[in-house]
Amino acid sequence: MASNAAGKPRVGLFVTCLVDLFRPSIGFAAVKLIEQSGCSVAVPRLQTCCGQPAHNSGDRKDTRALARQVIDAFEDYDYVVAPSGSCAGMIREHYPALFDDDPKTAHRAHALARRTYELVSFLRDVRGMERVDARFAGTVTYHDSCSGLRELSVKEQPRRLLRSVAGLELVELPGAETCCGFGGTFCVKYPEISNRMVEDKAQAIESTGAGTLLAGDLGCLLNMAGKLKRRGAAVRVRHVAEVLAGMTDGPAIGDGADGG
């Protein structure tokens, strides 16, 4: 379907299960940013999960079923945007190959994949946003979530937009590109190995002296925040969308109503 009469592209927001269940404020930050970039946003009701857990567990049947559901729900938008590199990557990079035996669905999957973007990549690469109108007083460091980085080339875009935030100082995280150890079911199937990876990551984060950790994937953020809290670190953890949208009044991830 074409954009609405005003010529604004119509974006379907892929909320992601984690944002929907754990931290809706990320969804609202995403909506705000997408609207700021000159689009209208709608949220299809019949969405739940992109199918990654089934996909990575080898359950091809359920993965295809969930993919069809997503394809059906998001057919009518100019773009599909997700505040998650792994979910956007799932749709963009993995959906088409799921339907090698079904040319009709494969065609629809390709069409959907072409229109699907991770949030910050959408703002920079598609909408050409140069800056955001937000302020944030403090030092932040940024973790590159693996799928966003390697499947979707999300690297410079969040850094570019963060540098435009008034008052914000960005310090690079040593080993920013190293996996945090979440990996979906990996962190509960191989807890000791995952723990080692997230411990190394927490040490690197603490070594930057930054007051806030940001990333583009809530799975990674829950993992890192959980570890930092267990270590008693003072670092606050948020999704990058929250800072870019200037929506940092609420508690950070893992922080109580009292702010700690």
Place this chain on the structure above:
Amino acid sequence: MEATSRTFKDNARRALVEPDLQQALARMKAGFVVNRAAAVGRLPEFDALRDEARAIKNHTLAHLDFYLERFEQMVTAQGGHVHWCRTAEEARRTILEICRSVGAKVVTKGKSMIGEEIAINDYLAANGITPVETDLGEYIIQLRHEPPSHIIAPAIHVTKKQVADSFYATHTNLDASRKLEEPRALVDEARAMLRQRYLDADVGITGANFLIAETGSTVIVTNEGNGDLTQTLPKIHIVTASLEKIVPTLEDASTILRVLARSATGQEFSAYTTFSTGPRRAEDLDGPGQFHVVLLDNGRSALLGTELQDILRCIRCGACMNHCPVYGAVGGHAYGWVYPGPMGAVLTPTLIGVEEASDLPNASTFCGRCEEVCPMHIPLPKLMRHYRERAFDKGLTPPLPRLALALWAFLAQRPRLYQALTAIKIRVLGALGRRRGRFRKIPFAGGWTRHRDMPAPEGRTFQRMWDEAGGAR
């Protein structure tokens, strides 16, 4: 070698708390990873070469029978022999027969992963022939009765003190009060001890990084010179190589060699890269009198035309394991067999069965670093996922995770039910967690909360809030 891949979880748990191993892994990360990046930085053509390398191997696999037959023809024309072996057992018997044909007592060995795969050392020893590893890393692990823990640096997990201890225990003809504190002294001692073995050996066995169809040559890539002494001095040179090592021409080998050492150690080229073609010529003054290539299938041809074919492009550089955060946490022995790390997570279930090795392709976050650094562009996460699918179809997933997954998939395919149930659950969890913002313990989530807190949900679902805000659908 006896596989312990079944006990990967226990192996990994132990490895995580072994201080010597952890120190060695830290050194590896500082070494190989940094050096590879520097070497790649110095070669602007690196990415173009990777693409060409992949194309060469794909072309070769498409014409594998043609190139193998040409290789055999060229080897034979030079007076060499090619022995086609379907299985590890056939390869072992062939090698033994060749050794017996000259009454061999001592066999020197250059590093060969195929040698490990077919467990040739134990077999030769059981048949009265002494195998002597000459690659320093392989020599060290031979003394320690251990398998290799890395495909190019087999003793990477061993400290210099542990090496010294092995030397003191084994080289008993030397002065027991000698100092073996520094690597220099250890290398010098190994050099001296092995020198006579090279000269005494009846047969020398090497692996091959490449087989060249055009010329019937085999190629080894080493730094020590041990592979060259192993093949030049004895009466017989045996090359053990699996089918997919073949490339068409000398130029093709050169293209791939440009990315091999750089990916492995960060060197531009290894100290010794040798192209061997047949036995000594009539006029030569040295060289082996016989040249045998033991060409091993052991499951490779069965991969052609399947989703796993791409693993046949592997050139055994080790870059994947050098960069893997899981290998970097647990080391090579945890994987339990010959091939560790990401390539091992694919090759091991291929060669010993997915039932024996199902943990290996599962113990990955699919971070994709391996695929990113692989010089042959092998899509390792995709291949690991393929094994997860095989295991799932065979019902090898443990019951509890399988049930949880089925429940999740069931609900997720029914959005209205999903949204109704989750709204309730999230409200409860949100209320419980509001004050502190996180949980230290959650029932059924011990795997998570043993090591980290669980941040509490905000308490409402986005879908519900969007409804209330009258947002567009």
Place this chain on the structure above:
Amino acid sequence: MSAAREQILATIRRARGRDGDDATFHAAAEQRLRQPPRGTIPARVDRPPAALIELFVEQALALSATVDRVASAADVPAAVAAFLARENLPATLRAAPSPEIEALPWQDRPALTVTYGRSDGQDEVSLTPAFAAVAETGTLMLRAGPDHPTTLNFLPDTHIVVLRASRVVGPYEDGWAWLREAGAMPRAVNFVSGPSRTADIEQTIQLGAHGPRRLHIVLVEDGDGR
């Protein structure tokens, strides 16, 4: 032909799923063998011959080889004698019986003992020619033959190589072109880049693992051969 061979080849052919004319299917492979294509050649070797020689020397030194540059073949024995004295090595060489080496004026250095042949492990110093040298990575290309036994490259502690500047090429591919022109493949082609080394003990590099500890190159500036 063996059953194993037939079965393996049959499995490979079945996987391809083609019936039909194997000969036409493999035409692309036949062509590749007839006229081996070159891949990407690194730009660093895209320079005039004199500059390639400098590149070779720079790379070889970085690999811990040592290099002596002499104006002509006549200067080689003196350079070798001086090297041996500098390194406190005995004035005895085991040399490759190649016409190029035998023709050098060893009579100018009667204190040097030069014998010809392979090594049996008792020689401290060997001396050989080089078929070519690859400037791309500072690598020597040594061609085995009756005039160049392989044991000279690996058994002695010190290996001296007499390299004519006209034998320096840019990329490996040029070395292969020359090798093909020179006749059938030899038993061994050794590409040697610096002395023997290992990092197998705690990742610290040690020279002289099993092959020579020292690699010394005497570069004879006989022009760039173009």
